Amino acid sequence: MSEQPELTAAELVVTVPQPDDQGTNTLDRYDWQASTAAADGLELYLQALGADKRLQDGESRRILCEYHEDWVALHGDSAELVSAKHRDPSADAYRTLNQLAHEGGLAHLFLRWRELQEKPTCRLATSGGLASGDTQDFAATIQTLRQVRLSGQQIVINDENRSSTDKFHSAIYANSGKYLPKEWVRGSENEVSQDDQRQQVARFISMLNIQSELTRRADIGFAAPMKYAKPVVDYLGFDVPYESVWNxxxxxxxxxxxxxxPRIDAIISPVLAFANGSGPPTSAxxxxELATRIVTMHDIDLAxxxxxxxxxxxxxxxSPIKLSRAAVKMRHGSCSxxxxxxGEHLRREYQRFWHDRLNGDPTARVEREKLxxxxxRVSDRANTPDMRAKGKWGAHFWIALEDALEHIPAEQLPTGMDPGLLLGGxxxxxxxxxxxxxxxxxxxxEIDRIRENNRGSAA
Incomplete structure (x- = not known):
C-alpha cells in the first residue's frame, strides 16, 4: 500500500470531524460574532485585492464558520482557529489564566488545536481586556515563544516562560472536563509525562494570538462601517455609503x-460513496459539503x-432625528x-454602570464625581484653538476625545470602566x-424645530 500524504492544516480542518458540539448561540452572540467575523472577512478581502483592485486567479482565502471553533480563517494550506468571546463591561478584564481558559475558551481552543495535529495557528478575539499580572505575563510569553517559533528555533521551556506555561497547563486540566486528552490521564494507556504535556502547551502558546479589547456588542453596529468597510470602499475608489457595504x-x-x-440533507445516505474504485472523501x-458555512473572497466581492x-x-x-440634548449638540457640530x-448607546451604558454601582456601594458617588x-479635564484639553478654527469641528472633537480616552491608564479609572464607557460619560x-x-x-x-420636522416626516 502507498503511504498516505500528510495533510495540511487547511485539509485537516475540513477533514477531521468536530469532537463535540459547540452548543447553541443566542441572537446577541450571533450578532457580535458575525460582525467580528465580517471584520476578518473584509480584512482578508482587502489583502486579496491585487494592484488592479481585483481578485487574482486561484485566490484561496476563505472563512469557515462555526466548525471546530467560531470560525476558521483559511489561506492555501494554512488555517487559523478563532475563538470569539464577547465580554460585557460588568465582567471586567480577564484576571487569571483560569478565566482565559474557561471564559475565554482557550482550553477548548487548545484541545481543537491538538486534535488537528498541532498545525493551525490560533486566536482568541475578545472584547475583554487583560488585567495586569498573570494574564499580561501570559501575553508577553505568547510574543516571546512566537518569535522563537518564527525564527525556526526549537520551543524550550526556560525561566522566562516557565511560570506562564505551568499555570496555563494547570488551567487546561481544570477546564477541560471529560474532553481532557486520554494521554494526559494518569495511569492511562500511552500516558504522556507532565514534562511532555508542558512542552505541548508551550508549542500551543507559540501558535496563539490574543486580540483583546475589541469593539463591544453595543457599539459594533455603529463603529463597524467606518472601521471595517471604509478601508475597502476607499481602496476601491467608490463613492458609496460605507454602511451599505457593511450591511x-x-x-x-x-x-x-x-x-x-441542521441541514435538510443530513439524514440522506451518500449514494455509491464507497463503491469499487472510489476512495474515502477527500478534503476537497x-x-x-461544508459550503453553506464558508465565505470565500469571491462571495465578499459579489456582496x-x-x-x-x-x-x-x-x-x-x-429614523426621526434624535432629540436628546447631546444628540442635537453633536449634530449641530456635524458629527456623523x-x-x-x-454616543447615545454609550451614554445609556454609562448610566447603567453607575446605577448598578450606586446601589449599595457608599464609595461609588465619590468615584463618579472624580471621574x-x-x-x-480631558475634553478641555482636546478642545484646542486649532480644532475650533476648522469651522464645523464637532466630528474632529469626537475623534480627538476617543483617542485621548484610550490612553488614560487603567489605574486612574473605576474598576470595570473602559474607553467605550468613558465616551458614554x-x-x-x-x-x-x-x-x-x-x-x-x-x-x-433647536429641539423644538427638529420636533416639528419629525412630525412633518411622519405625517
Missing part, C-alpha cells in the same frame, strides 16, 4: 454562521459589488449619524451642557 457583508456572515444548524469533498450597484437598497433604515447613535472631573456630560461640539447655541429652540 451586505455582515448579512452574508450572519447567514453562513446560522448555516451551522468535505469542503464542498461588495452588489452594495455598490444599489447602495440605497442596503443602507440602514432612517453613526457617531451620534453610538466626571477627569472627563471634563462624555456624552452624558454633553447632555448636561457641560461639553459642547460647536459654539454655544439655543439647544431648546
Amino acid at each position: 451586505v457583508v455582515y448579512g452574508l456572515f450572519f447567514t453562513r454562521m446560522k448555516a451551522a444548524g 469533498d468535505r469542503e464542498r 461588495v459589488m452588489t452594495a455598490v450597484a444599489n447602495p440605497s437598497a442596503y443602507g440602514s433604515l432612517t 449619524d453613526n457617531s451620534i447613535e453610538r 466626571r472631573r477627569l472627563l471634563l 462624555i456624552n452624558d456630560l454633553t447632555n448636561e451642557c457641560k461639553i459642547w461640539f460647536s459654539d454655544i447655541f439655543d439647544v431648546a429652540a
Whole structure:
C-alpha cells in the first residue's frame, strides 16, 4: 500500500470531524460574532485585492464558520482557529489564566488545536481586556515563544516562560472536563509525562494570538462601517455609503454562521460513496459539503459589488432625528449619524454602570464625581484653538476625545470602566451642557424645530 500524504492544516480542518458540539448561540452572540467575523472577512478581502483592485486567479482565502471553533480563517494550506468571546463591561478584564481558559475558551481552543495535529495557528478575539499580572505575563510569553517559533528555533521551556506555561497547563486540566486528552490521564494507556504535556502547551502558546479589547456588542453596529468597510470602499475608489457595504457583508456572515444548524440533507445516505474504485472523501469533498458555512473572497466581492450597484437598497433604515440634548449638540457640530447613535448607546451604558454601582456601594458617588472631573479635564484639553478654527469641528472633537480616552491608564479609572464607557460619560456630560461640539447655541429652540420636522416626516 502507498503511504498516505500528510495533510495540511487547511485539509485537516475540513477533514477531521468536530469532537463535540459547540452548543447553541443566542441572537446577541450571533450578532457580535458575525460582525467580528465580517471584520476578518473584509480584512482578508482587502489583502486579496491585487494592484488592479481585483481578485487574482486561484485566490484561496476563505472563512469557515462555526466548525471546530467560531470560525476558521483559511489561506492555501494554512488555517487559523478563532475563538470569539464577547465580554460585557460588568465582567471586567480577564484576571487569571483560569478565566482565559474557561471564559475565554482557550482550553477548548487548545484541545481543537491538538486534535488537528498541532498545525493551525490560533486566536482568541475578545472584547475583554487583560488585567495586569498573570494574564499580561501570559501575553508577553505568547510574543516571546512566537518569535522563537518564527525564527525556526526549537520551543524550550526556560525561566522566562516557565511560570506562564505551568499555570496555563494547570488551567487546561481544570477546564477541560471529560474532553481532557486520554494521554494526559494518569495511569492511562500511552500516558504522556507532565514534562511532555508542558512542552505541548508551550508549542500551543507559540501558535496563539490574543486580540483583546475589541469593539463591544453595543457599539459594533455603529463603529463597524467606518472601521471595517471604509478601508475597502476607499481602496476601491467608490463613492458609496460605507454602511451599505457593511450591511451586505455582515448579512452574508450572519447567514453562513446560522448555516451551522441542521441541514435538510443530513439524514440522506451518500449514494455509491464507497463503491469499487472510489476512495474515502477527500478534503476537497468535505469542503464542498461544508459550503453553506464558508465565505470565500469571491462571495465578499459579489456582496461588495452588489452594495455598490444599489447602495440605497442596503443602507440602514432612517429614523426621526434624535432629540436628546447631546444628540442635537453633536449634530449641530456635524458629527456623523453613526457617531451620534453610538454616543447615545454609550451614554445609556454609562448610566447603567453607575446605577448598578450606586446601589449599595457608599464609595461609588465619590468615584463618579472624580471621574466626571477627569472627563471634563480631558475634553478641555482636546478642545484646542486649532480644532475650533476648522469651522464645523464637532466630528474632529469626537475623534480627538476617543483617542485621548484610550490612553488614560487603567489605574486612574473605576474598576470595570473602559474607553467605550468613558465616551458614554462624555456624552452624558454633553447632555448636561457641560461639553459642547460647536459654539454655544439655543439647544431648546433647536429641539423644538427638529420636533416639528419629525412630525412633518411622519405625517
